[in-house]
Amino acid sequence: MNTQLNRLKITLFLFLGVFFSLSVNAQDYSESYVNYMSDLEKYVKDDLYGKVSSVLYDVEEAPLQEDYLSFVKEIQKEINKFYTDRSADLSLEERMEVTSFKHTMLVQLGELYLDRSQEMAVEERLEFFKKYLSETSLQHSIENLTDDLARSIMMALHSALKVPFGISNSSVSDYIFELPKEERELLWGSYILNDVLMLTRSYEEIEETLKDFKSTYPQSGYIQNMDEGLASMEKLKTGALVEDFQFANLEGEAVKLSDYEDKIIYLDLWASWCGPCINTFRTKTPDFEKALREYEDIVLMYISVDDQPDPWKNYLDKNQMRGVHLYAGKGFEAEIMKYFKVWGIPRYLIIGKGNKLVNVNAPRPGEEAIEELINLRGI
Structure with a gap:
């Protein structure tokens, strides 16, 4: 009991x-x-x-x-x-x-x-x-x-x-x-x-x-x-301009969301302690990345909300992944988590060109997400 x-x-x-x-x-x-x-x-x-x-x-x-x-x-x-x-x-x-x-x-x-x-x-x-x-x-x-x-x-x-x-x-x-x-x-x-x-x-x-x-x-x-x-x-709202958040990359450099305003962003909020996040990386993400590799205007952006950067870096050192890897920290207290009302991870969002919000609850990595991202290229 x-x-x-x-x-x-x-x-x-x-x-x-x-x-x-x-x-x-x-x-x-x-x-x-x-x-x-x-x-x-x-x-x-x-x-x-x-x-x-x-x-x-x-x-x-x-x-x-x-x-x-x-x-x-x-x-x-x-x-x-x-x-x-x-x-x-x-x-x-x-x-x-x-x-x-x-x-x-x-x-x-x-x-x-x-x-x-x-x-x-x-x-x-x-x-x-x-x-x-x-x-x-x-x-x-x-x-x-x-x-x-x-x-x-x-x-x-x-x-x-x-x-x-x-x-x-x-x-x-x-x-x-x-x-x-x-x-x-x-x-x-x-x-x-x-x-x-x-x-x-x-x-x-x-x-x-x-x-x-x-x-x-x-x-x-x-x-x-x-x-x-x-x-x-x-x-x-769909089409709303997303706040220009700033994160650190693996080299410790500052990266802004607006640095990718000419891209369609598939944003993945995760942490190294999140079992479902890691399971998705292992089972779904490789094929997902492969299917989108040829589209230069689609970027896969992974933002870690680990409390400390070391677990984030250690995971990526041992598990090579494509895409843009950034660190927000602070767990559910991270500004981006509060901005998008994130109560659980993994959480996926799609941000269109011009950093305009497309889907605040995007599909998980898979065929549905691939189709939605590719269709956005013609808009």
Whole structure:
């Protein structure tokens, strides 16, 4: 059960850590808010974690759905009382934030049950997910749909469908759009916000989906957050001029993106510690490079986000690769990673001539990517 226990810890503390960090570091938060989050962290560590462990993980089998729902409702009462006892001195904005976090915790508790009950068929998992949202009142009580809450809801839905989170899959949208209108708003809004966060679709695709959402729910309280999320993607529109990032090459020289403005760039963000990155280099990249070798106006650009340059250089010393090799460093804190909303690697992008963005979620090395790159030569 160690793996499951570790997952439990990660799930229960992931967003708590984010919020607590904000409360400590942001001057805009009141002392009451900082105290609230500190007390909440203590409650999760000293009380909630043990209760959830005993119900889900310290047993040979997952509890019956009804038993778990009863358990969660008791936890919900505790969380609501915690809020009532400590929220009086919070500002309106702070109360909205901690309420959203309260909802996020409840969603995560539902996902934990799905994670523990892997033997359940998808149909049964979806029925539990639907019932869970209804009986915890999450389906209709969420007024402020934050990024973290939307992501948690989508993680839970992916789990219910047994679909890997972060990978585009039509079964998620199919499920949402088959729901009656009165049950669709929360999941659809979460789907759109998660698309913005994960950049799983293009700006134009998300914009079109948001238009449909507004047409269906013109009075939805979720619209403002979705509009703000879409606005944050303006620089990622197809055809947008990409910021002129600067990196170091293997010789330590500065290289700018604009140095290749007369080229079509297939940009590969990777790191030496990334297993899928290395596996792709070994299995797909050689044929990919070979197929594009004759096209001088197509450049394969590999940008490492290793924390230190030595692992990057050592890998390339032992594994010769064609293309342009550059170093950004800083892992997911690298400016280019934040610019393109990169949450996982490898990540591929296509930047056209003039350094204009073509595809923020390009295909992996293979026939589809080759075709797209070659077709761009005639534009």
